[in-house]
Structure formats: structure tokens, C-alpha cells
Amino acid sequence: MKTAVCCVSVAILFAACQLPEPHSYIMTVNGPLSVEEMGKSLIHEHVFLDWTGADSINPAAWDSDAAFAAILPYLTQASEKGVLTMLECTPAYLGRNPALLKKLSDSSGIHILTNTGYYGARKNKYIPAPAFSLSVDNLAAIWVDEWENGISGTSVKPGFIKIGVDSDSVLSGMHEKIVKAAARAHLHTGLTIVGHTGPDAPAFAQIALLREEGVDPSAFVWTHAQQGTMASHVKAASMGAWVSLDGMGWMAPDSVNDPQALTVARYVEMITNMRENHQLRRLLISHDAGWYTFGEPEGGKYQPYTAIFDQVIPALKVAGFSEDELTQLLVNNPAEAYQIRVRRVD
Numbered sequence: 001m002k003t004a005v006c007c008v009s010v011a012i013l014f015a016a017c018q019l020p021e022p023h024s025y026i027m028t029v030n031g032p033l034s035v036e037e038m039g040k041s042l043i044h045e046h047v048f049l050d051w052t053g054a055d056s057i058n059p060a061a062w063d064s065d066a067a068f069a070a071i072l073p074y075l076t077q078a079s080e081k082g083v084l085t086m087l088e089c090t091p092a093y094l095g096r097n098p099a100l101l102k103k104l105s106d107s108s109g110i111h112i113l114t115n116t117g118y119y120g121a122r123k124n125k126y127i128p129a130p131a132f133s134l135s136v137d138n139l140a141a142i143w144v145d146e147w148e149n150g151i152s153g154t155s156v157k158p159g160f161i162k163i164g165v166d167s168d169s170v171l172s173g174m175h176e177k178i179v180k181a182a183a184r185a186h187l188h189t190g191l192t193i194v195g196h197t198g199p200d201a202p203a204f205a206q207i208a209l210l211r212e213e214g215v216d217p218s219a220f221v222w223t224h225a226q227q228g229t230m231a232s233h234v235k236a237a238s239m240g241a242w243v244s245l246d247g248m249g250w251m252a253p254d255s256v257n258d259p260q261a262l263t264v265a266r267y268v269e270m271i272t273n274m275r276e277n278h279q280l281r282r283l284l285i286s287h288d289a290g291w292y293t294f295g296e297p298e299g300g301k302y303q304p305y306t307a308i309f310d311q312v313i314p315a316l317k318v319a320g321f322s323e324d325e326l327t328q329l330l331v332n333n334p335a336e337a338y339q340i341r342v343r344r345v346d
Contacts, residue, residue, distance in 0.1 A: 026338050027159040028111045029102045039084030041334035044223060044246035045305055046290035047071045047088055050095035054128045057093055064100045067292045070299045075108035078305040085111040091119040091162045093126045098156035113159030116143040117182060120175045121164035121196050139181035147189045160338060161185055164196035171205045179206050183213035190340040193220050198227040207241055211345055217241040219343040226262055230273045237282035242337050245270055248312055249289025249303045268315045284337060285329055
């Protein structure tokens with residue numbers, strides 16, 4: 001049976017859910033939050049992952065209590081660095097665990113956002129089989145339903161749309177369908193689209209598809225843009241898209257003799273390039289760190305959420321960045337990027 005996408009008027013939605021005024025809030029695992037309360041934000045992190053695959057994943061097998069005990073100290077550490085808000089980017093069928101996220105948020109005091117959408121990277125391993133035969137509108141309806149009614153029978157609603165495409169220069173048919181579904185879901189929900197991407201070509205291919213669907217590039221976050229070129233960072237930002245440099249939890253030592261290695265110096269170079277080209281206001285930074293891995297002893301090695309504060313910010317200060325510019329990166333830009341509002345092409 002074809003699922004219809006339910007279109008709810010903004011006035012009814014805000015009245016029924018007692019949400020803040022439009023253009024002023026995000027959706028956390030504990031409900032709506034004013035953007036003024038977001039504070040210092042990490043916009044791309046993970047706490048729990050299950051790499052099994054959509055065809056055989058079994059959430060009933062997860063030991064969320066053990067995961068909680070292992071993860072909480074890392075969130076506490078982030079909180080001690082001043083972090084107030086964290087976007088947890090693990091998608092459906094890859095370990096998205098809204099009940100665990102809510103418990104972690106309650107215990108750490110960090111506002112956590114989860115997501116809706118499907119992750120098509122890694123050759124579609126994390127897309128459920130029925131999705132391949134669904135239409136664009138069918139897919140969008142699934143994601144809109146999670147926004148309107150909660151995820152997996154919980155009261156937790158998504159705070160953004162997470163999609164993923166492979167790094168091929170041409171998007172596959174399935175990946176085009178995912179992008180179009182994200183566009184249509186955005187037009188119903190106002191949720192920002194976070195696109196696992198990497199290189200330049202798939203980033204601009206997604207932007208083009210979103211525009212065809214009537215969605216302005218300002219609703220799109222080019223995730224893992226550190227794998228792209230600095231010229232394209234400026235180009236995408238000038239089109240209105242958000243450029244996300246989000247691999248800072250995995251930086252190579254600065255002694256690496258490779259000008260393209262993702263070192264602290266390389267990240268400072270990319271951030272400086274955006275400032276010099278007057279696009280700092282379209283830039284987002286994060287670690288893409290964590291995470292507790294299902295199936296590995298004690299969850300495997302956990303990467304902390306501290307490198308930005310211990311390494312990148314000191315290096316940016318040496319490079320002449322002001323406190324206002326650092327606030328732009330960690331406070332103002334996340335609030336602007338993820339506040340819930342529909343962004344249509346003019």
C-alpha cells in the first residue's frame with residue numbers, strides 16, 4: 001500500500017506540539033529546544049554503531065546498558081570542554097538508538113539530536129531491501145512519519161535528515177532517489193539535510209538535485225567536505241550550502257610528510273581559506289568521533305570528542321582567529337544551519 005506524505009500546516013503543527021516560534025528551534029531527543037540554548041555545538045559525532053547491515057541487523061541484541069556505561073564518560077568529557085549540543089549522526093539500520101541517546105542526554109546534560117533518512121554509502125549495505133522498490137514519495141513519507149509520530153514507537157523525533165551517497169562522480173539511481181526523497185521530506189518538515197558525501201562531484205550533484213526539487217542549498221550540509229577541494233568549498237558555500245569539515249577526531253600527526261594529509265595544519269589551512277574568501281559563515285566543524293561498536297569486545301576503541309578544543313582551536317588562535325570567529329564556527333553557524341525551517345529555492 002502506498003503511504004501518503006502527510007502535509008501539516010505550520011500553524012497547526014506548532015499549536016499541537018507547543019513548539020517555539022518557527023525559525024527559532026531545533027529538535028532534540030528530549031523535544032524542541034530554542035536555538036539560543038544550543039551553545040557550543042558538535043555537529044557530526046557518533047556514540048553507537050552496528051555495522052551488521054540492514055538485511056540482518058537486530059537491535060534486540062544490543063546491550064544498551066553496557067554501551068551507556070562506556071559512552072557516558074566521553075560525553076562528560078565533552079561537556080567539560082563546554083559542549084552543550086551534539087548531533088549524533090548514526091543513521092537508521094546502522095545503529096541509530098534513540099532510547100540510548102535519550103538516556104545519555106539526560107545523564108550528561110548535553111542536548112543530543114538524532115536523525116531520519118537512509119544511508120546509501122558503502123554500496124547500499126544499510127538500506128533496507130523494501131526501500132529499493134519504493135517511490136521517492138514513499139521514502140519521503142517514512143521519514144516524515146518519524147518526524148510527526150516519533151522513531152520506532154518512541155517519543156523521540158529526528159532533528160535532521162541523514163542521507164549518504166558513495167563517492168562516485170555520478171550518483172546511482174538509488175542515490176538520486178534518496179536525495180530527492182530527502183528534498184521532499186525537507187519541504188514537509190523543515191529538517192536540514194546532512195549528506196554523507198566526501199569529494200566535490202557528488203556534493204554538487206546533490207545540490208543540483210535538491211534545487212530541481214525546489215530546495216535551496218542552504219538546507220544541505222556537505223558532510224566530509226575535507227575530502228574535497230578548497231576551491232569547491234568556497235563555491236558550494238557561495239551557492240548557500242553548508243561546508244562541513246568533520247574528521248577532526250582522526251587527524252594525522254603534523255609530522256606526516258604529505259601536504260594533503262588531514263593534519264591540524266591542513267584543517268587550519270582549509271578553515272583559513274574559507275575566512276579569506278568571506279565564507280566562514282557557511283562553515284561547520286566537528287570530529288566524526290566516537291564510538292561504541294556492537295560486536296567488538298567492550299565496544300572497541302572509543303575516539304574522544306576533544307581534538308577541536310585541545311588542538312584545532314589553539315592552532316586557529318595562533319593563525320589569528322578571534323574569539324568572535326571561533327564563536328561563529330561552534331555556536332552561531334550550527335544554530336543557523338540546523339534550526340528547523342523550510343528553505344525553498346527563490
